Amino acid sequence: MERSGNFYKAIRLGYILISILIGCMAYNSLYEWQEIEALELGNKKIDELRKEINNINIQMIKFSLLGETILEWNDKDIEHYHARRMAMDSMLCRFKATYPAERIDSVRSLLEDKERQMFQIVRLMDEQQSINKKIANQIPVIVQKSVQEQSKKPKRKGFLGIFGKKKEVTPAVSTTILHSVNRNVISEQKVQDRQLSEQADSLAARNAELNRQLQELICQIEEKVQTELQSRENEIVAMREKSFMQVGGLMGFVLLLLLISYIIIHRDAKSIKQYKHKTTDLIRQLEQSVQRNEALITSRKKAVHTITHELRTPLTAITGYAGLIRKEQCEDKSGQYIQNILQSSDRMRDMLNTLLDFFRLDNAKEQPRLSPCRISAITHTLETEFMPVAVNKGLSLSVKTGHDAIVLTDKERIIQIGNNLLSNAVKFTEEGGVSLITEYDNGVLTLVVEDTGTGMTEEEQKQAFGAFERLSNAAA
Structure with a gap:
């Protein structure tokens, strides 16, 4: 029975170990699947980030080309440029989660300054056009006055005007006006040219700085994206290798356990078979021995029961006679002996009573x-x-x-x-x-x-x- 119990314990232990290993493999597969899902989600985010980078590149090129037509801008073009600049600003703000915010804010500030300077250039060009229109409106009036003044020539005094004194000719009003207009126009044009030149130089410098920072920003973001992609690919490769090693190790361990279990089961089965033969022989011998023992026990019970009852009779007689002797010779030394006889008799009687009680208990007859x-x-x-x-x-x-x-x-x-x-x-x-x-x-x-x-x-x-x-x- 002990061998059989050990055999079944070994089988149960093997099943428990296999169940634990299967659970470990299932947990490992689930964990790997969750990790791959997380990595794929990260790759999707990186792909979306790359798409946004490409989109911002395209939008930046279109935005730069939009500024090349500044000489032909009107109010609608200004509003369109502002809307495009705000769209670029929103796109740049989305990169704050993956790139330092101060660098993004610097590029946004440059775009805002560029827009302000371009609006200033448009304003100066509008002012120059208004001055030109003003001059164009004044020139016909000046020309008309000049024609009228030329028709009124001054006459000489004296005979036939020969000996008369020639009066000095005063400059015409139109000429004075023309000179004044020319000076004012030249002055305003110089101021506007200087402002336009300053704005153009500042705009060119800002454009260069903006292009440099944008190029640096895009390159750094692209480099970061490439680094993260490479890191995730390395993680996926390492995870697959680790999973392969774990699954391979678990499978090898399972096969080893199966082999050991087969050896143990085969050995125990052989031992149990031999043990069954021995047990069968032993049971047959034990049954024969039990039958003999039961017969002996039955005969012993009968013998002891008979002996006990037989002993009670002489003990009762001894006790009675000892009591009589004690009454007749109370002061003799024999009284002490008689007392000992009584004590021994009482003790033997108690022992016999105990023995009888035991047999009654053994036979389930005691109540x-x-x-x-x-x-x-x-x-x-x-x-x-x-x-x-x-x-x-x-x-x-x-x-x-x-x-x-x-x-x-x-x-x-x-x-x-x-x-x-x-x-x-x-x-x-x-x-x-x-x-x-x-x-x-x-x-x-x-x-x-x-x-x-x-x-x-x-x-x-x-x-x-x-x-x-x-x-x-x-x-x-």
Whole structure:
């Protein structure tokens, strides 16, 4: 049976290990799938980021080309340029999550300054056109006045105007106006040319700086994207290698376990087969032995029962005659002998009664004789019987009754149990004392006997509860 139990334990252990390994493989596969899903999601985000980078490149080129037609701009073009610049600003703001915000804000600031300068250039060009229109409107009036003044030539005084004094000709009003207009126009044009030149130079410098920062920004973002892509690809490769190693190791371990299990099962099956043959022979022998033992036990019971009853008769007679001798010769030395005979007879009778009780219990014929009694009556009987014995031996005997109640029990059996316990405690205690404690709780009566004697080991405690057992120190 032990071999069979070990065999089934080995099989169960093998199944448990295989189940654990299958669970580990399933968990590893699920974990790997989750990691790959996370990496694929990251790759999708990187692809979207690359698309946004390409889109911002295209939009930046279109935005730069839009500024090349500044000489032909009108109000709608200005609004369109502003809308495109705000769109570029929004696109750049989306890169703050993947790139330093200060660099993005610097590019946005350059775009805003470029827009402001281009609007300033458009304003200066509009002012120049308005000045040109103003001049164009004044020139016809000046020309008309000039024609009228030329028709009025000054005449000489004197005879036939020959000897007359020639008057000095004053410049015409139109000429003065033309000179004044020319000076003002030249002055305003110089101012506008200077402003346009300054704005153009500043715009060119800003464009160069903007292009440089944009190119640097795009290159760095692209480099970061490439680095992340390479890192994720390396992670995927490492994960696949790790998964392959784990799965391969688990599969190898499973195969090894299966091989070991097969060897163990085959060996145990062979052993069990041999064990079954031996067990069959042994069972047959045991059955024969049991039959012989049952016959012997039956005959022994009959013999002991007969002997016990036969012994009771002469013991009764001895007790009766000893009692008569004691009554007739009370002061002779024979009285002491008679007392010893009586004690021995009582002891033999008690032993025979105990033996009969044991056989009744063994044959399931013993019935408890239940009667109501107080717990204190039981403890008082035991205390009265053993107090003189303990005092004569120089020991103290303490009796404690935890809860005095009226119980329905076999009083004689309880006293017999307490008697046996206390007699052993007093017998094997040389100094100190013996205590008897009773407790009654929930219908259970507990008797506790404690002593300061030699005590018993765990093995002796187990041995003491066997039928007709006698410990090594009981000879004392």
